[in-house]
Amino acid sequence: MLETLLPNVDWIDLWQACHDTFSMLGWSLLFTLVLGLPLGVLLFLTGKRQLLSQPVVYGLLSFVVNVLRSVPFVILLIVMIPLTTLITGTSFGVAGVVPPLVVGATPFFARLVETALREVDRGIIEATQAMGATTRQIVFGALLPEALPGILAAATVTAITLVSYSAMSGLVGGGGLGDLAVRNGYQRFQTDVMIVTVILLLVLVQALQMAGDRLVTHFSRK
Amino acid sequence: MTTTIQFKNIHKSYRVGGRDIPALSGIDLTINPGEIFGMIGHSGAGKSTLVRLINLLERPTGGELLIDGADITRFDNDALRALRRRIGMIFQHFNLLSSKTVADNVAFPLRLAGKKSRAETDARVAELLARVGLSEHASKYPSQLSGGQKQRVGIARALATEPKILLCDEATSALDPQTTQSVLRLLAEINRELGLTIVLITHEMDVIRTICDRVAVLDGGKVVEHGPVADVFLHPKHITTKRFVQESEHVDENEQDDDFAHVPGRIIRLTFRGEATYEPVLGKVARDCGVDFSILAGRIDRIKDTPYGQLTLALTGGDVDAALARFESEGLTVEALRDA
Structure with missing residues (x-):
């Protein structure tokens, strides 16, 4: 039954593609969050009229973030090949895709974190300052807990962006569902493969969004 | 226990587009220990800058600000943080952490100070919540409380580190008249029982009349009149003071003369x-x-x-x-x- 309906779908290939997508998403999301969160906090703190206002530092960070965000991901993937090889020892497969994914998504996530922190009522920062808190205490005790729902929403958007970026990984043999859709579904005109992979991607994105929304609701106290 | 606050020729200006805009000029005031000192002025008169100078949320650009005889503008960061723990503050919009429960909000300044054990903190929080009458709301979040209850949490939080001075920044301006009265009663009670010096700013005459011992009237960044509340408001001299009195009594002097x-x-x-x-x-x-x-x-x-x-x-x-x-x-x- 399935064979007549989906003659070109190789279930082992499909399983491998799912595995690759999860693996790319998992690793790149992990590193993006770990690097992007401090960068976002730094962007916020050094911003105009903020706690550690440093116009030069902010200008520099902001410029780097903008440059990285303006480079199309496909180009980043190719340009970064030497650096990727240096970091992971290979520019091929999942390991070859994670570094460019992280470099592409970190500035994006950092900006979203900066925006989420700016949403925190200034009065709360002022009240915490008035209690005699250090800057570190303000960040960890007040800012991050207050911005948590916003940061979780930012992480959700970032995860979904990573899913769509990872579709281009085929260029360096990264694999994954997006790659399968492009190589088999599009280039070989295997419409059935295209439909199956796109449905799987849709399910993945939907699941990520729902999980993210649940977390946001769980931590929202407003 | 005696905490005198002295403003000596205090100036404050803001740099806007390369020009200095004065917010306060030549403020000389002494606030005595244990009194409730009110500062009244219209918006833009400089009162919220003035109250923020006392814990250096705003820094003066000139003059001396003495607390217990020490010029706090010369304090280093550690001394400043220690000073801020001795000064509580409450705000118009309460500024509670929405992500923390009522109990955790009140415990927050104690945790920041880091001097008390968990058991001591819990005991202190329970005592404070009992004082402001919110014991049964300890595990709620601020969004589940009314405005008056939020301000009571703010007061409990401000008292946590046993401060000598309490600053009130338009603390009742977002509350309805009845709630305002109950919050003012609580403040007066705290002032009486703990001997706390309270400095409050407001644009409402009734607040001054209800609880203040002395008052300073601000206009255009200057103190135009100050003294015991009864003297200032029964015999207002400056036009700004007269207007405040008339507004609160709903009297128009010109109309009356006619x-x-x-x-x-x-x-x-x-x-x-x-x-x-x-x-x-x-x-x-x-x-x-x-x-x-x-x-x-x-x-x-x-x-x-x-x-x-x-x-x-x-x-x-x-x-x-x-x-x-x-x-x-x-x-x-x-x-x-x-x-x-």
């Missing part, structure tokens, strides 16, 4: 204060001096704990000069509004 134009006789304003408010002075003097009086306007009220009365009278017949002299010798204040 109304009295056809009334014969001398028009005076009599002010009674304290026990004199309840004495039958008016009738006695009228009888003795043979003057007739008609009451044109008046009110009998309280300023904090002092009763007072203020009457506008038209006097005719008899010996009016002798009557005025008698009023003064009875300890009343006489102001002539119109000669016969």
Whole structure:
């Protein structure tokens, strides 16, 4: 039954593609969050009229973030090949895709974190300052807990962006569902493969969004 | 326990587009230990800058600010943080952490100070919540509370580190009149029982009248009038003060003058204060001096704990000069509004 309906779908290939997508998403999301969160906090703190206002530092960070965000991901993937090889020892497969994914998504996530922190009522920062808190205490005790729902929403958007970026990984043999859709579904005109992979991607994105929304609701106290 | 706050020739200006815009100029004030000191002014008068100088949320650009004789503008970061723990602050919009429960909000300054064990912190939080009457709301989040309850949490939080000074930044301006009264009662109670110095800023005369001992009137970044509340508000001298008094009493002086134009006789304003408010002075003097009086306007009220009365009278017949002299010798204040 399935064979007549989906003659070109190789279930082992499909399983491998799912595995690759999860693996790319998992690793790149992990590193993006770990690097992007401090960068976002730094962007916020050094911003105009903020706690550690440093116009030069902010200008520099902001410029780097903008440059990285303006480079199309496909180009980043190719340009970064030497650096990727240096970091992971290979520019091929999942390991070859994670570094460019992280470099592409970190500035994006950092900006979203900066925006989420700016949403925190200034009065709360002022009240915490008035209690005699250090800057570190303000960040960890007040800012991050207050911005948590916003940061979780930012992480959700970032995860979904990573899913769509990872579709281009085929260029360096990264694999994954997006790659399968492009190589088999599009280039070989295997419409059935295209439909199956796109449905799987849709399910993945939907699941990520729902999980993210649940977390946001769980931590929202407003 | 004595905490005097002294402003000595304090200036504050903001740099906007390369120009210095003055917010406060030449402020000289002394706030005594244990008193409730009010600062009243319209928005833009500089009062919220002034109150923020006391814990250096705003830094003065000139002058000295002494707390217990030490110039706090020279404090290093550690000394400043220690100072801030001795000064509580509450805000118009409460500024509670929405991500923390009521109990955790109150515990927050204690955790920041890091000097108490978990058990000590819990005990202190329970004690504070009991004081502000919110014990049963300990595990709620701020969004589940009413405005008045939020401000009570703010007060409990401000008292957590046993401060000597409490700053109130328009603390009742976002509350309805009834809630305002209950929050003011709580503040007065705290002031009495803990001997805390309270500095509050407001644009509402009623707040000053209800709980303040002394008041400073701000206008255009300057203190235009200051002194005991009764003196300043029963005998306002500066135009800004007069306007505040008129606004709160819903009296328009010009309108009143027009109304009295056809009334014969001398028009005076009599002010009674304290026990004199309840004495039958008016009738006695009228009888003795043979003057007739008609009451044109008046009110009998309280300023904090002092009763007072203020009457506008038209006097005719008899010996009016002798009557005025008698009023003064009875300890009343006489102001002539119109000669016969």
